[in-house]
Amino acid sequence: MSAPALTAADARSAGSRSPAPRPRKIKVAHPRAIAIFIVPFAILFTLFYLVPIGYAIYQSLLVVERDGTFGKATEVFGGLTQYILVFQNGPFWESITRVLAFGVVQVPVMLGLALLFALLLDSPLLRGKRFFRLAFFVPYAVPGVIAAIMWGFLYSPNLSPFTALTSNVSFLSADLVLWAIANVVTWVYVGYNMLIIYSALLAIPTEIYEAARLDGAGQLRIAWSIKIPLIMPAIVLTGIFSIIGTLQLLAEPQVFRSFSSAVTSTFTPNLMVYSTSSIPNVNLAAAFSVVLALATFVLSFSFLKFTQRKEGK
Amino acid sequence: MSALTETPVVARPSRRVTRRTENAPKGPKESPLSRVGAMTVMLVFTLYFLIPIWWLFIAGTKSSSQFTSTNPLWFADFNLFANIGNLVAYRDGVFLKWMLNSALYAGAGALLATLFAAMCGYALAKYRFPGRELLFNIVLGGVLVPATALALPLFLIFSQVSLTNTFWAVFLPSLVSPFGVYLTRIFASASVPDELIEAARLDGAGEVRTFFTVSVKLMFPALVTVFLFQFVAIWNNFFLPLIMLRDETLFPVTLGLYAWNSQVNQIPELRGYVLIGALLSIIPLIILFLLLQRFWRNGLSAGSVK
Numbered sequence: 001m002s003a004p005a006l007t008a009a010d011a012r013s014a015g016s017r018s019p020a021p022r023p024r025k026i027k028v029a030h031p032r033a034i035a036i037f038i039v040p041f042a043i044l045f046t047l048f049y050l051v052p053i054g055y056a057i058y059q060s061l062l063v064v065e066r067d068g069t070f071g072k073a074t075e076v077f078g079g080l081t082q083y084i085l086v087f088q089n090g091p092f093w094e095s096i097t098r099v100l101a102f103g104v105v106q107v108p109v110m111l112g113l114a115l116l117f118a119l120l121l122d123s124p125l126l127r128g129k130r131f132f133r134l135a136f137f138v139p140y141a142v143p144g145v146i147a148a149i150m151w152g153f154l155y156s157p158n159l160s161p162f163t164a165l166t167s168n169v170s171f172l173s174a175d176l177v178l179w180a181i182a183n184v185v186t187w188v189y190v191g192y193n194m195l196i197i198y199s200a201l202l203a204i205p206t207e208i209y210e211a212a213r214l215d216g217a218g219q220l221r222i223a224w225s226i227k228i229p230l231i232m233p234a235i236v237l238t239g240i241f242s243i244i245g246t247l248q249l250l251a252e253p254q255v256f257r258s259f260s261s262a263v264t265s266t267f268t269p270n271l272m273v274y275s276t277s278s279i280p281n282v283n284l285a286a287a288f289s290v291v292l293a294l295a296t297f298v299l300s301f302s303f304l305k306f307t308q309r310k311e312g313k
Numbered sequence: 314m315s316a317l318t319e320t321p322v323v324a325r326p327s328r329r330v331t332r333r334t335e336n337a338p339k340g341p342k343e344s345p346l347s348r349v350g351a352m353t354v355m356l357v358f359t360l361y362f363l364i365p366i367w368w369l370f371i372a373g374t375k376s377s378s379q380f381t382s383t384n385p386l387w388f389a390d391f392n393l394f395a396n397i398g399n400l401v402a403y404r405d406g407v408f409l410k411w412m413l414n415s416a417l418y419a420g421a422g423a424l425l426a427t428l429f430a431a432m433c434g435y436a437l438a439k440y441r442f443p444g445r446e447l448l449f450n451i452v453l454g455g456v457l458v459p460a461t462a463l464a465l466p467l468f469l470i471f472s473q474v475s476l477t478n479t480f481w482a483v484f485l486p487s488l489v490s491p492f493g494v495y496l497t498r499i500f501a502s503a504s505v506p507d508e509l510i511e512a513a514r515l516d517g518a519g520e521v522r523t524f525f526t527v528s529v530k531l532m533f534p535a536l537v538t539v540f541l542f543q544f545v546a547i548w549n550n551f552f553l554p555l556i557m558l559r560d561e562t563l564f565p566v567t568l569g570l571y572a573w574n575s576q577v578n579q580i581p582e583l584r585g586y587v588l589i590g591a592l593l594s595i596i597p598l599i600i601l602f603l604l605l606q607r608f609w610r611n612g613l614s615a616g617s618v619k
Contacts, residue, residue: 028442033520037436038448041429041494048486049455052466059469117358125343125351134606135359138366141598143549145567146591149574150365153372153588161368161385187362219343240457248461251551251567258575270461274556277465285465293462300457 053293059286075283082287091266092288096295098178099268103246106182111238113186114193119223121194122201133198137191144188148255151184156259172260181252189245193238200234201227236307240300247296250274366595373592377585396589408590410562411569415548416597418565422487423544427536430493435524435532437494438501439510449498455491464552471557482557483565487547493539500535501528537608541601548598566594 028034063078086092117136121129139147154160155171171180208230209222217225228235250270256263265275269292277285368385374393375383383389400408437449467486471477505528513523529536554568564572570590573583 028440030440030520031442033524034436034440034442036521037432037440037524041433041489042448044429044485044489045452045455045491048467048489049458049463049491052463052470053458055470056462056466059466113358117355120351120355123343123351125348126355127352132355132359134603136362137602138599139362140545141602142366142595143551143567143598145549145551145571146594147365149570149587149591150369152574154365154368159381159385161364187365191362219347244457244459248459250461251549251571254551254555255571255574258577270552273465274552277468277556282465282469286469289462289465293458296459296462297457 056286056289056293059283060290062283064281064283078283082283083291085284086287086291092269092272095266095269095272099246099249102178102182102249103243105179106186107239107242107246109182110186110190111193111235111242113190114238115197115228115235117190117194118197118201119227121198122227123219123223125219133195136194139188139190140192142188144184144251145255147184147188148181148252151180151187152256152259155180172256172262174262177256177260177262181249181256184252185245185249189242193242196238197231197234200231204230232307236304239307240303243300243303244296247292247299369588369592373589377582380585380588393589396585397593400586400589400593403586407561408566408569408586408593411564411566412594412597414563415565415567415594418483418487418550419544419547422484422547423540426488426490426543427493427540429488430490430539431497431529431532431536432524434494434497434499435501435505435528437498439505439507439528449494452491452494455489456495458491460486460546460550461552464556467553468556477557478559478563480563483550483554483563486553487543487550490539490543490546493543496539497532497535500532504531504535534608537605541605544601545598566590570594 060082061077061079062075063081064073065076066073117132120126121133126132142150152172154162155166157163157167157170160166170176204227209226212222212226248270249268253263253267253271254274257265257267264271266272269288273285273288273292276288364386371386371388372380373396374391375389376392376395379389379392433452437445463486467482468477471482476482509527509531510523513527514520518526548565549567550565551567551571554565555571558564558568561569561572570587573590574587577584577587
């Protein structure tokens, strides 16, 4: 196989932006080719990433003013008015707390399982690895909406194949529905995270363990002392993507609204954005979006910093 | 179970496994207890991952009266093709339209997104120009911006230019893959030797031609990976179509089935269509993953296979 390597080490060096290559000034060669390569992406990225971000911020700074109750509505600059409304909005903060609680439980469970499966796949303990890898990955091919519809049926007290369980435990009740959704998300994404971690494990040269094995280290010891520290960057990566995914929860709870009245239109922050924008109150919805995006960024960024510091120790 | 692992599609013995078994006698032997334990864990979770899909398949083969009255995990009368026929005929074949829409959004979108990302990633890896690091860092920041956060502002912008509720409203935003730029950049640095580009230059090939004839081949595993992940992202995308589209004939299949599912309480006959539709909607992705698995696994982990 002549295909060269994208190893965990590459990802790491790019992630931590290792010493920037040669800062010396040189004349740019092939400017035309560079332009041809970069311009299409740059235009699309600007139009559909940067402009929307800017536009959301702009919209969030406007307020609607009316002359009297039925007067014509005009948008005027309102400064941080919408943000004050965001911070006073109880349901919004409840939804943030809800997804944070969700994340604190679901993300470690999901990544713990993914890590366990990846380590087992990488150990000599299993037969039929190819089958397991495929079987565990299949749910990733199921779109979130479809997975939620499917599990919605599986949870239902009378349609489920597990009625013995579902008629006694009401998974769609206000108490449990959040965790029922957590199960759907876990079901979809464990295999995907497992594959990312497993790929990192495959990139470790086997020679590294051979010495340890000659010294008599068992699989558990090798996994704990050699493998896990080496694949930490991959685990951090899956952690960040999971945190982002959690804060952005939308499709699964939106589908669950038709199975359970416990899922309200303000259940997650993104549902909040959606329902506020369809009132329509786009300025407030834009402010929700901005706060949510900022929260996501701060959280994933501090997670990155936190794990890097731990690694550095 | 092992029959599945031995079919030609999935076969290809893994090199590392054989290497490992050769090395095994050197260290302490794995106790049979830990082997049994590991297998048990994996088998239990195989059930967890596959039973819902098995249930969906079984549900798809049943008539609506047998759906509730027979064992949910085993066949009754085999009505799969009748069910598919009914689904396809329902409301002038709107379901097929949704599947085609999804294929178009995801197929064409992912293809173009991969091309644009690859060109940009390649330029970032292989050329030196001012602002290169800045550009890369902005793109990297873009990886952290969740697509759902962009849906609402995109809707507001598209409504300014009267493009909401059109094909383009869903298609155009999906052409951008910052993650693709990131991945192809790393891959191009590692896999396209400068000497090769230099040689092509000496042969008189232009830069752009070199990219399309030489470099693209070397970057192929990364390109398949980017394509696949973008394809899945678009296929699974829900918020953007939800917020952009009103016209049912423009829906991707996820949004269509969602719409039906939320009407099940009013129109109970829809339940059967939702189930068989859900089953059909996951088949293309599974096939795509199986067909391309040789490539995307290399894209993710080529490092170990030398």
